[in-house]
Amino acid sequence: MGSESLAFKEWVKSEGLQQSFPIDAGLKGREVAIEVEDYLNSLLTNSQTREPLLPALGGLPFALKDHIDKDLENFRQAGIIPIFVFSGLEIGCRDRKTISKESKKALDILDEAWSVYDLGRGDDAVVAFGKACTYRTSHIARYLMFYLAQQSVQVIVAPYSAAAQIAYLDEVGQTDCSFGSASILVFGVDQIITHFDWEAQRGYYVTQEAILHKLGYSKPQFVDLCLLSGSSILAIMPEVENDPTPSKLTAARAVLTRAGNNDGHTACLRANDTEYLDLFRKAKTAVQHMVIVSDKGEYKPLDPDNSPSDLHEVISHRLPDELMTWFHHGFIGSRVLNWRARSEIFETPPLDGGSSQAYKDLVQDKLRPMRTRCLAVLTKSLHRYYTKQDVNLVCWFNDNDKKALGLPDTPFSEVAKDAESWHVKDSLLNQASHVKNIDLNYSPIEYAITMLSDEATAKKTVTRRKDGEHSLITTQSELLSNILWRFLQDRGYINSDHTLSAWGKALMAAFERAISDKLLGTTSPPGEAEEAIFVAFELLRLDVLNSKPTFQQPPYTGAPMRGTDADKAHVNLISRVACLGTFKHHAIGYTGPLSRHLLAFHQVAAAVRNTLRDLTEVHACNMLLSASADRERENEYRTIASRMPFGKEPDLGLGLVVKSFLDEQSQDPSRRANIKNWFNHAEDIDGDLAKAWKMWAAINAGVQAADSAIVSSELKNTFQNADTWLQQKRQAAPITNGTNGA
Structure with missing residues (x-):
């Protein structure tokens, strides 16, 4: 979404549609919903804040924390209450072909950048790398979510589209204004703040009314324009993307004009692209019926009374509301949930390009057992539909080769049998003198392994619950330690009797x-x-x-x-x-x-680290799904999740x-x-x-x-x-x- 959002804001400015207001007078005491994807993309691409060599290094931008801290302080001084809204699971119109095309575009840029660097043209290489700063940055959003929570800033994870969630917050009066991309306007918000100039103490915004007047469009026509020119829910139309016109909004407008009646559906029919036409139809349906989380914690479409019966074809297959609640609180990330809801793992190429056989073997074969295990642990407590529905592994280098993981053949009753022997309480944790000097919150893996290094103590941790017992785990320390032990036993570091x-x-x-x-x-x-x-x-x-x-x-x-x-x-x-x-x-x-040689290994390590995080998260969720732990934790979920390992990717x-x-x-x-x-x-x-x-x-x-x-x-x-x-x-x-x- 980065380039499309930037293009929209540049178009608004060039057309004179942008208006300004004094921040201290306009927003003091107001709650502002911030679309995180747009916020991050702005940091990663803005000439004042971007770090062009990020795709060559991986990890986090070195100045990211400083930029966030500065923005939070500016909000505080202005009396603004920010609410950061993160996007959730992928929806149906973000299909494999779309994701593959976006990946290839980024890799072409990175290949060129490395070629320039290898020729010794350092300055030109920096510029070239900077064109792909938003590729494979989901780990940055994860870091931001936990960091904001640590700073006591309100965070919301939308079930799917952050823009739709922001539109809902605006509709019910939970927020006073919205900051982000044109996608927020698409979902019906009347105006958005496009950026803040903190030095001048002015904010800039655009209204949907001004845009419609300038274009001579109706609201549906404006929605079509935004969708065809690229948005958070639909890739740019191929005809528009291939148009040499610098502004894709201008190019999309020309396509709509040629189609007659400025109608997107007619434009797609005229283009004779059946695949894109199907995605456009899904996107139009999603605009009307996107699933959001209500102020009462309910997961429902924007227009529940008129939602089509096949909405799962547009959004995705529904996951249990309880599981989505933990996702909402950051207790589990989107990767495994996307795999389960879409019945597909689609591996995209890493930052180094992915031409090494080592990386291909890793994602296609070596990580497959652990990923199958992740899905099995999650699936065992879900609806029977999922236990019978397999998940296919598809890789970018051969997307015609689907390899089923074999989940329907899994003996789900045995999946977490060993895990159910871990219900260790604080009373035992506090008795273990050999871990007194280890902070569980700071060094959870060291704590978990050292605790079991004493065999007598290790055998005391075998704590299978009796029939009818539930919610045995109640405190944060109990939950975190038992999550780690279940994970470590799953990975083979702990025997069945809990010794090392x-x-x-x-x-x-x-x-x-x-x-x-x-x-x-x-x-x-x-x-x-x-x-x-x-x-x-x-x-x-x-x-x-x-x-x-x-x-x-x-x-x-x-x-x-x-x-x-x-x-x-x-x-x-x-x-x-x-x-x-x-x-x-x-x-x-x-x-x-x-x-590039070291980056290739770094990306191998990153793939393994992310899979370890996935396995940790599904064991955490399994403790709640199986009623081993108290579920009434409110804001504790995100705190515990931030202390679980493998959440931050090194550079x-x-x-x-x-x-x-x-x-x-x-x-x-x-x-x-x-x-x-x-x-x-x-x-x-x-x-x-x-x-x-x-x-x-x-x-x-x-x-x-x-x-x-x-x-x-x-x-x-x-x-x-x-x-x-x-x-x-x-x-x-x-x-x-x-x-x-x-």
Whole structure:
């Protein structure tokens, strides 16, 4: 929606339809509904706030938190009460072909950007990367939701369209005005604020009446114009997209004029594009009957009395209201719910382009069992329709090859049998003296594993409920800890008697090394180190964390380039581990070296991390669906969800720092560069390297301690040889490149 929203606002301004008002006089004490997708897209694309190299780094924009804080402070000083409204599940007219086309467009831009960068045209590459800043940014919206909640800002997650939800809030008088895209006007709001100029203390808005007068349109005709020119619920019409006219609104208006009567349906018939015509019809129906959540918590269409019987073909198959309530509160994200409602997982290409066989194998085969498990845990408590309805896996590189997951063959009665042995209460948590110094909210994985490292305590946690018992879990600490134990047992770190498995003991060994190095419990963001260690173990189990030259050049430029093949292999492995941590960078756009090769691994790790988050969330929901936990938690859901692991995606910065540093160590001593000069806005290169070495040491300790039945001697040797090499290179670092090698 980013480019379409920006185009609409530019058109409004160019046509003189924009009006202004003094913020202090116009909005003081008012509640403003903010369409989050439009708000984020503005931050990511506006010349004053965008960070063009975001698609080359992944993670979050470095200045994102500062921009949000500044806006929240401006709202506070102006007396404005912001209500941030997030979009929910995908609707029917956002079909696979539409999503695939949008992905291909973004990847073409990114391919060109990398080509320009590889030619040494850095400034041109920055501009090129900046054209795809809104591709694959759902993790940024997730971060924003939890951050706003932590700042006590009101957040609403719409069941589907945020624009429709905002229109409902306006209709029932829950908000005073709306900020966002033209989609809000499409759903019937009379006027929208397009942007704020905080320096001038003025807001800018446009009314639907002014637009209709300018165009000479009726409201239905304006809706058609917005839909055909691209909106949050319908992709731009191909004929409009291919029109050379710079303004797509102008191009769409010309298409409507040629069709006669300025009617979108006639225009689609005239274009002889049956697929787009079907999507347009669905979008028109969605405008009238989009499902929203009412002020009473009911999920219903905008016009319930006249909704068609086949509305599920337009929106999606209905999920239980209880499940949608937890989605509304952020307890579960949209990914697995979309898969379940649409009966399809559609894998889109990653930021690096997705041409590597490693990534294709990962999403098509290696992650398939875990995703099937996610859906099984969720489905077991749903309507019988879903237990009989399979889910197909479809990947962008062969979208004609649908692979059914086999859910109807799942023995659902056995799916969460082990999970039902976890109903641990605070009374037991408080007795465990060996976890007294671990903050469950800060380091939940470390807490969960360490608690079970004492076998006597572990066996006490076997707490199957008796027949008829329910809502055994009542406090936040009980819910969070039991979620983590269910998740960890599902992943094989815990045995059926709740003692640590071989993988659990290896993970504990890694944590013990991290504790001795004062790594755990000290990083920012919270949980960074324990998540990095855990994800590394998961990557090892999937056979994707290694020293091999997995991503071939071309197109994956930026691989280790100094020294012998053995040197390069060591750099590969150690810098890949560093990709799992974060980079301390000033609140400004990144400048420095890039590596498509490292980005490819980063995207592999991101795919695994997201799937781990999915599995954590479905186990959380299963506790509520199965009546194991008290459901009357009101605002606690989002707090607990923000403390569950794998919610924040690291950027590539730390991997780039480590790769650059180690590459230089294989350079002739007289020619070694000080890498601090390459990362202009880094806060603490020495501190970042010190953290990376501790992360590496912890993971290597876990690998070396692992039972030979789960980690081969060959893999242990690979890690140990890399570690020996690293210690040798670090000893030379202080006199060669200006870092202390800590």
